[in-house]
Amino acid sequence: MKAARIVKPKESLQVQELDTPKPKGFQILVKIQSSGVCHSDVHVWEGYYEGIDGQQLKTTERGVKYPLTPGHEIAGLVDSVGDQVEVISRGQKVLVYPWIGEGLCPACRIGEENLCDKPRSLGIYKDGGYAQYVLVPSYRYLVKMEDDMDTDTSAPLSCAGLTAYGAIKNANLKPNENVVIIGTGGLGLMAIQLAKAVTGAKIIAMDLDDKKLEVAKKNGADITINSKKEEPVKAIMELTDKLGADAVIDFVNASKTVETDMQFLRRRARLVLVGLFGGELKLSLVTMPTRAYRLIGSYTGTLSDLIELVSLAGRGVIKPVVSNRFKLDQATEALTMLKEGKISGRGVINP
Amino acid sequence: MKAARIVKPKESLQVQELDTPKPKGFQILVKIQSSGVCHSDVHVWEGYYEGIDGQQLKTTERGVKYPLTPGHEIAGLVDSVGDQVEVISRGQKVLVYPWIGEGLCPACRIGEENLCDKPRSLGIYKDGGYAQYVLVPSYRYLVKMEDDMDTDTSAPLSCAGLTAYGAIKNANLKPNENVVIIGTGGLGLMAIQLAKAVTGAKIIAMDLDDKKLEVAKKNGADITINSKKEEPVKAIMELTDKLGADAVIDFVNASKTVETDMQFLRRRARLVLVGLFGGELKLSLVTMPTRAYRLIGSYTGTLSDLIELVSLAGRGVIKPVVSNRFKLDQATEALTMLKEGKISGRGVINP
Amino acid sequence: MKAARIVKPKESLQVQELDTPKPKGFQILVKIQSSGVCHSDVHVWEGYYEGIDGQQLKTTERGVKYPLTPGHEIAGLVDSVGDQVEVISRGQKVLVYPWIGEGLCPACRIGEENLCDKPRSLGIYKDGGYAQYVLVPSYRYLVKMEDDMDTDTSAPLSCAGLTAYGAIKNANLKPNENVVIIGTGGLGLMAIQLAKAVTGAKIIAMDLDDKKLEVAKKNGADITINSKKEEPVKAIMELTDKLGADAVIDFVNASKTVETDMQFLRRRARLVLVGLFGGELKLSLVTMPTRAYRLIGSYTGTLSDLIELVSLAGRGVIKPVVSNRFKLDQATEALTMLKEGKISGRGVINP
């Protein structure tokens, strides 16, 4: 089979010919139809995240090994199954849950495998979806899709959709609350759709670009703020009787955005940090108890969350959008475009 | 009636003769038997909290007005009741819930009056318990005590007990988890007792003083660490298979303690910030999502929490301790001793 | 002031001239603009509920005293306020939360006053809304309405809306679940709208009348079943891969409907019992643990729930409908029509 692989960080991906795996035991081999291109792939490709004081947190120190086939948003058809698999069979259209854990840690035991102490996620720690086939360690990581569901628009549910949904759940919104969504790219739009679908809260979208904010409004934002044109703290305070935001979900999570977020939080506010942009925040410690703030790091979501998403998308309650399609040998181009901000929605590779 | 009042920040308290209030409507006049001396009284007396960059956050900017009768840990007897009060009467022994809100904000509506947008807490925004009588705005803020309960040991439940309990609840502990308690003064000891009583978790107490840690062990700590003698990060990592702490409750909440806490958190850990020591933390933003941390500011507790505490104390499940007793005219002495670290447990004023 | 009162169960209501109350302390006098006519008013008028073995549970044995001004769905304007009220003033448009408790029981302490041990609900234990004015015991029971909100359509939020919402919350629905709504009268329709707005679940509406089911579909039901034409158990089983319903909300709650419900519950199902029709169910005890069923009695909702509802209605996310309007002297006619099933939506009295 063919796979587009990162052989060394920062270098162009190589399309290599690898042995097609044969599933054993509970394993499943999935023939990939669509594989989403995610911003965290860029970090894996670059080989680091940005920490405090300009320090680089290397992916190899977090357990990533190269060469690696990236790609964790995978949809396709079951090709073959291991000898112990009874409940799923060849030809089934599936979405793959990639956030696989070791199985024995407390997170795994309650279905939060995405937060496992020793993660084995596909496309990060194990070979993933920039390939013709992927080997999934157990039939349990598959989510069945109806035949009429599109794999291109569904693939991104397993990371972009899941990350947005996990963040919405962590924000713990009530219908009489407001939530500020920072960043209206792919994840932000998905979060707006999901907040609309399941929370009843008032949605305020914030970004730097009027066009994106217009799209945000069409996707369900009640109010939009262009933080280039309006002073964001003032704008939020005016909208909220000077009380501040009940919750903020920051899909950028850079020093500058979070410093601003901290200035328009209502007492008891939840600030959900999602983006991997990085940098540092100078946090006033005494303010945490007196204002009863919660800073919540939110990372992807659970298998159960993904099943909920597939149900919502299958009934058209949410509508994920794909903007760019690539072939396997265009993987480097796809990552480059994403890095440079040239993909407005979501890119998908069709291997 | 007599009251010990802060006329101006930092000056000695004055014992003044004031009109004894007459309760109307739902109001209650409580004759005070015991009034706890709390570390936050010291901040109200000093007039500020420490923010970031050495900045002082003034109490007057947070709405405190002087002269003020401090004291929010109040136990006594119902003296007289307003004309609309039907369900409680003179002579009833009561604990007063001091964390009173305005009543119309979302926090108040779900019983989280302690986190009201416009708080009216007794002893902070309204006259409190360093006095012979206190006027409580509604019978609803009273918690009935059994006649055999001691007011001296019970009074601190309404702040020291409540703050410890609120923190334990925010830590959301499971029986197979560990929790590190930073600081084993009055609040830390109460938290150890409460964690023991209602969580089943493994309790690790950390402090700088062997004597205090010995007391912590007697109060229920499973393991103690003297962070002066042992390197705390190394110690926690060794105790936890190199995984880190499931939860940390920091009753100091100073730059130095929190910086250390951040280094021994397990993935998914809750770091509950309680103390009002203040200062700043340089927080790595990308670490929040990738490690799925939660930083939770915890401030006192709800009326319902207080009722639970009174039930636990009434049955001897927890045993609050009082170490020093003062007269009303010793209020300045009490605050000075507390500020200088000369009160090992909890001080109480008997007016 | 004028009030339409039940002087004796089953007799025509009398319009009496009563002294207009004067608010003291925290009390508020509300000038009533709209007062909803609720099916539970019929029970209070008839003087009983149906128990097991054909037995009648008398309202007087549950603490109701006659003569009584019924009516617990009240919207209007603040007329005057007690001397201790600071945060709300004359002319404010308000919805009244009628499910008032004594204030000291555990339910009241966590904001579940609707489930107080010793309830004092307006229109049931205290004089209610079939009148020109109502005396509300504290400003805390008022929910502010925007000036552009209509009192006629808003009044029913405080019982019909709240009961539907409480039931939806008790059903604890997830987006990948289905819920069967039994009965598509006023409450059922409201429940369908609310399930649509905040749960993402698949909604199956069941009733005996095609016209009502058509309305249900317009209000958001995904699937409708006419249980006169289709065998309901078979219909649900076919829709659910023979697994059964994840949740059922029964707004009738009569022997016949609940016996049927029990036959199409999925393992782990929640059966939420709301209606006051009554009768008995022969429950197989061993089935409860082996199938892990939950039978949940659901009664109105909390003040916080009402605030959420007003927020949803204020933004047009839900749209309550009023079908019939009456004058105060038509109160007996309104109750009679409701009893005989001649009010299809909701009736409102404009005093």
Next chain:
Amino acid sequence: MKAARIVKPKESLQVQELDTPKPKGFQILVKIQSSGVCHSDVHVWEGYYEGIDGQQLKTTERGVKYPLTPGHEIAGLVDSVGDQVEVISRGQKVLVYPWIGEGLCPACRIGEENLCDKPRSLGIYKDGGYAQYVLVPSYRYLVKMEDDMDTDTSAPLSCAGLTAYGAIKNANLKPNENVVIIGTGGLGLMAIQLAKAVTGAKIIAMDLDDKKLEVAKKNGADITINSKKEEPVKAIMELTDKLGADAVIDFVNASKTVETDMQFLRRRARLVLVGLFGGELKLSLVTMPTRAYRLIGSYTGTLSDLIELVSLAGRGVIKPVVSNRFKLDQATEALTMLKEGKISGRGVINP
């Protein structure tokens, strides 16, 4: 290997010589040291549960197939592992989680495999622990035990312990509440210990035998009621200011006990039904909403619950007790003694 098997319901078990399974893929072969004898084994042996109207619910209609090796409380040593198992190895002392599901249903997805739509539980649907070895379908169903933990007292944690713990969790107790435990056999005692360890609630134990109630008191019951000597409804009402019990956990769950339970429930009470005794209850439907009762069927517990239990038992916070030990060829004798009420604590087979 040897196994004691039910060849036909009601007949004596046969000790048969079977092929020892060889683990493949994720499978594990456990050499059994202790296998608990549980009351539900008696039902599987008898072939039915008691339904309503004296009807028998047959185990074969619920999917049980004979011959079957019963036994679902299994502790032992890992003997050998499948070729895909990396994280556990030969010699490890383990407890087996027997409540295994198919893996794709919503319950399985959130870690509630015990409530799977298509269960494959060991000892019920698959061969279990009355044998020298048991084949476990994945390493994920093993809970590691410290070497100093005793397998005899630990084995019953996986059903008796888990069922008690699941019931305690379903009762959702607060420290200011009371809970009535009906039945103080093995499960009841375990529930008392667990309620003591993690809830802070006041525990009232009810049974017919003074000796058992004495043991209940030693295990942590605050109050005991002999329902043969005292009228139980009157007794509970006197203890609770005529308000009733906040929660009841019924480990008998027979018509007679549940009819009594229903008479001493406080408004908002949770009645947790656990026992498999069976029979019927005539339930007043209108009472469910007006009193806001919750009837909760509780069946075993999750893998995560079991890990919590092993942690509590490992630190001596709870102390499970074994009263009778049997050899494999005494399996029929063990079941007979249990059926006849001749085992006071818990019986264990050492194969």
